[in-house]
Amino acid sequence: MIARLFAAAALAATALTGASIAYAARTADVxxxxxxxxxxxxxxxxxxxxxxxxxxxxxxxxxxxxxxxxxxxxxxxxxxxxxxxxxxxxxxxxxxxxxxxxxxxxxxxxxxxxxxxxxxxxxxxxxxxxxxxxxxxxxxxxxxxxxx
Known part of the structure; x- marks a missing residue:
């Protein structure tokens, strides 16, 4: 059970990190x-x-x-x-x-x-x-x- 929670947390952290990098990539340099x-x-x-x-x-x-x-x-x-x-x-x-x-x-x-x-x-x-x-x-x- 604990292993699944850590795996889910790691997956969520990866998804959030990827989302923030994607957001940064879309933001144009003004x-x-x-x-x-x-x-x-x-x-x-x-x-x-x-x-x-x-x-x-x-x-x-x-x-x-x-x-x-x-x-x-x-x-x-x-x-x-x-x-x-x-x-x-x-x-x-x-x-x-x-x-x-x-x-x-x-x-x-x-x-x-x-x-x-x-x-x-x-x-x-x-x-x-x-x-x-x-x-x-x-x-x-x-x-x-x-x-x-």
Whole structure:
């Protein structure tokens, strides 16, 4: 009887270990450089303590045509931050895992000068979809493509 219990326990442990390895294998690595759907911005996403953070690392048009100088965070509601360069600006602020290949949290939408709550779903190693809503009424989805 005891031998059967140990055998059953060993079988269950093996099944659970296999399930956790299979789960880990299905979870895509989100870190890396991603291009926005419109091709105007690349963001390097990194792990920051179990969450996701990201900074702008490339702009299709890094120079502001109105000023002839590098683009800045000119639409930021905080006037003291409007001179910050767009290159290097942190725009992903601690997205937390919400499920398998799913993340949620705040991003800074520099084109609008506002923080938006988003959900991020990794479709596969090359594509992810980000969906954000303002006041839970006006929503937009954007597909990002891994470029590194």
């Amino acid at each position: 870190t890396g450089v991603w291009m926005s759907e419109d091709g105007r911005t690349k963001v390097r996403v990194t792990d920051c303590g179990g969450a996701l953070c990201g900074r702008i690392v490339w702009l299709k048009e890094p120079i502001d045509p109105k000023t002839g100088k590098p683009r800045t965070d000119k639409l930021n509601p905080d006037a003291s931050k409007r001179d910050r360069p767009m290159l290097g600006l942190q725009v992903v602020h601690g997205l937390r895992p919400t499920g398998e290949d799913k993340w949620a949290g705040p991003i800074y939408h520099a084109d609008e000068g506002m923080v938006v709550q988003v959900s991020l779903v990794v479709e596969n190693e090359k594509h992810a979809t980000m969906r954000g809503c303002v006041l839970k009424v006006v929503c937009k989805s954007e597909r990002w493509t891994r470029v590194d």
